[in-house]
Amino acid sequence: MVGNGNHPLDQQHYDASTLEEYALGQMLPEDEERVRQHVAACPLCRAELAAIESLFKQIESDLRDSLDQAHPGPKLSFTPITSEWRKPPRRVTWLARAQGLVPSVSTVLLLALFAVALLIVLPGDNTAALRSLELADDYDGPPALVAAATDQGVVVVWLEADNTEIVKHLPHVTAPRNLQFSADGAWLAFRDGRMLHILQSAGSGAHVQVPVRETADWSWSPDGLTLAYTDGTGQLALFDTRTQANRVLVPPGDNAWGQPIWTGDSQQIAYAVVDPLPTVASPRAQQSIWRVTLATGYRIELARNPRPHETLLVPSAWIQADTALLAWDASAGASGESPRLYRVDVNRHGIAPLNAGSQSQGTRLAWPAGPQDLILAVQSDRLVTLNMSTNKRTILPDQFAWPSTLDWAPSGVWVAYTVAGMPDGEGLYLYAPDESTLQPVKLPKGAAERSVAWMGPEHLFVVRQPQNKAVAEIWLVPVTEPGGAQRIMTNVQQPQTGPFSGWRWQDVLAAQILD
Amino acid sequence: MDESGLVHRAQQGDERAARELFDAYQLRTYRLALGLLGDEADAEEVAQDALTYALLNIHRFKPELSSFSTWLHTITVSRSRDKRRRKILPSISITQWLGMGNQIRDYAPGPEAHYMRREVEGGLLDALDKLSPKLREAIVLRFYADCTYKEMGEIMDCSLNTARSRLRLAIEKLRTHLGDEQVRWLATETIR
Incomplete structure (x- = not known):
């Protein structure tokens, strides 16, 4: 009946939730005192509290009785760490080692001479980073740019046939978030701490920094000229790469939140409005989806979330020639549920759930709409394809392995996906929904497949994790000749996991093919 | 044990400090993983993975943001989720899939007995x-x-x-x- 430690109002008793908070010792002191006084005088609440406390004690003692008796086997040992500890990149600095010495004058002189020698002999930052990445020198894929987070900071690598080189090195950026190239690869955006960095991908060109909150999100326009970003304060703004100036589209008081979604012609943006602004993806009091037109700044509410206390609907992609929007429930992660998909009718200003659920990958939708408005979704534990134009749903073969990451080919004919838990080299598949053709793509053993993305019509970039190593590798796989797969980069940092236990690869990697 | 001192020394590359941290945390990491997963073999694997990652990446740990144990717990929970996800995902055998007319076999959980249920x-x-x-x-x-x-x-x-x-x-x-x-x-x- 009553929560949050307030006085009981109607029936003069606290509810179970309040008494549980009290038993867990998680109340404010004044609330706790109020509950204590009431319980002392109320036999019913005292009995309820006793039951709760007994339950908690029982949980705790059962857990302790079971777990405190358990001991790991001999396999759990420091030995694997020892062998890796001494390998580069070194954690030991020369300075740290020198601190262990009692320096005499001669030692100091020797150290100074040694330092001078090191400055002369040691390679530059770029050379060290290049060596650490072990870039392939026989790359034969399409021209591409890759940005990767490494122990040496963020590096941007230019890849073309017989030429791979580092074109940008940001050694001070150790924990980037949400790396995104513009469509032409000329610009790169990422967040580092509370600063959004927008910079030219190569050379010492422009580098703009915009203060944002950690909930900020952004996306490049399809024409590659403009970055739209919500800064976490409710503001939606644009960065124009031609003028290198920012322009506010939605002021902070209007509560724009999440990733802006561009129409194909780069003229309009869909975005979520959430009140109050969330710090994490959670249901709110009011919520709607809006569209803003860049040329006029005109804004219109497309649809209002009918259940804002239960869901947080955010746009994901424009579909059906920009006449409709695919949206999904971003709050589902808190409960561990698969997010529900919705279709927003732009003309009728309506919103309706689609007849299929979705899995998700990190903070992105795992089953993004393919070029033919196809999505791969989940329904009653079965994988289905759903065509959002025709509303045709096709159930895929029984017990199809659930992808852990998935990407549609530019043609929309093939979908490439990875499956977790497969033996090394056997976790990559191509699937053609129209023909029900499944094609496993075998890669060399020694590393597990973690993520996949199309790089043009004939190549895949596959992220792999070598056995017993907390780093990632990037492989190029020509789909016409899978045997020609080659490792093009290694020692990329592993990302953190995001909601739904997905890997946030966008925090450590971005790739852009250059046609 | 002066935990912050050990962490600092390990961050400077002191292998002995890293080993002491391993010894201090191996049991509780294993037991936390066991509590989360309920399987001894999985818990051992996750504990090894989490401790290896934490110690080899200890230069990334920021003491001003959290305690070492919270950081290690975070890694352990994350690795346990990965392990669980790998186990519950259906395994696929292409040979069987083809042999059964595009029917992939039902996923059957491994033979491991659940620790909790046994106890x-x-x-x-x-x-x-x-x-x-x-x-x-x-x-x-x-x-x-x-x-x-x-x-x-x-x-x-x-x-x-x-x-x-x-x-x-x-x-x-x-x-x-x-x-x-x-x-x-x-x-x-x-x-x-």
Whole structure:
């Protein structure tokens, strides 16, 4: 009946939730005192509290009785760490080692001479980073740019046939978030701490920094000229790469939140409005989806979330020639549920759930709409394809392995996906929904497949994790000749996991093919 | 043990300090993983993985943001989720798939017996086994690892309020599983 430690109002008793908070010792002191006084005088609440406390004690003692008796086997040992500890990149600095010495004058002189020698002999930052990445020198894929987070900071690598080189090195950026190239690869955006960095991908060109909150999100326009970003304060703004100036589209008081979604012609943006602004993806009091037109700044509410206390609907992609929007429930992660998909009718200003659920990958939708408005979704534990134009749903073969990451080919004919838990080299598949053709793509053993993305019509970039190593590798796989797969980069940092236990690869990697 | 001193030394590359941290944390990391996964072999693998990652990446640990144990718990929970996800995903055999006319075999869980089920005769731990992984995380972190809501939020990568909601929901499910009568009987037993 009553929560949050307030006085009981109607029936003069606290509810179970309040008494549980009290038993867990998680109340404010004044609330706790109020509950204590009431319980002392109320036999019913005292009995309820006793039951709760007994339950908690029982949980705790059962857990302790079971777990405190358990001991790991001999396999759990420091030995694997020892062998890796001494390998580069070194954690030991020369300075740290020198601190262990009692320096005499001669030692100091020797150290100074040694330092001078090191400055002369040691390679530059770029050379060290290049060596650490072990870039392939026989790359034969399409021209591409890759940005990767490494122990040496963020590096941007230019890849073309017989030429791979580092074109940008940001050694001070150790924990980037949400790396995104513009469509032409000329610009790169990422967040580092509370600063959004927008910079030219190569050379010492422009580098703009915009203060944002950690909930900020952004996306490049399809024409590659403009970055739209919500800064976490409710503001939606644009960065124009031609003028290198920012322009506010939605002021902070209007509560724009999440990733802006561009129409194909780069003229309009869909975005979520959430009140109050969330710090994490959670249901709110009011919520709607809006569209803003860049040329006029005109804004219109497309649809209002009918259940804002239960869901947080955010746009994901424009579909059906920009006449409709695919949206999904971003709050589902808190409960561990698969997010529900919705279709927003732009003309009728309506919103309706689609007849299929979705899995998700990190903070992105795992089953993004393919070029033919196809999505791969989940329904009653079965994988289905759903065509959002025709509303045709096709159930895929029984017990199809659930992808852990998935990407549609530019043609929309093939979908490439990875499956977790497969033996090394056997976790990559191509699937053609129209023909029900499944094609496993075998890669060399020694590393597990973690993520996949199309790089043009004939190549895949596959992220792999070598056995017993907390780093990632990037492989190029020509789909016409899978045997020609080659490792093009290694020692990329592993990302953190995001909601739904997905890997946030966008925090450590971005790739852009250059046609 | 001066934990912050050990961490600092390990960050400077002192292998002995890293080994001491390993020795100090191996048991609790293993037991936390066991609480989360309920399988000894999986827990051992996850504990090894989490400790290896934490120590080889200790230069990334920022003492001003959290304690070392919270950071290690975060890694352990994350690795346990990975392990669980790998185990529950259907395994696919292309040969079989083709041989069965595009039917992929049903996923059958491995032969590993669940530690909890073997150890406990029904009751609370049986109910714990039935919780969803995230609700189970909330229970184990609160009642075994003694984490506060704030620490639970950091470890489970969610807000404090979400951590609180998960714990409440988990408790509610445990209560439902046991039934009010059994919960009240527990209280009576305690009073006696």
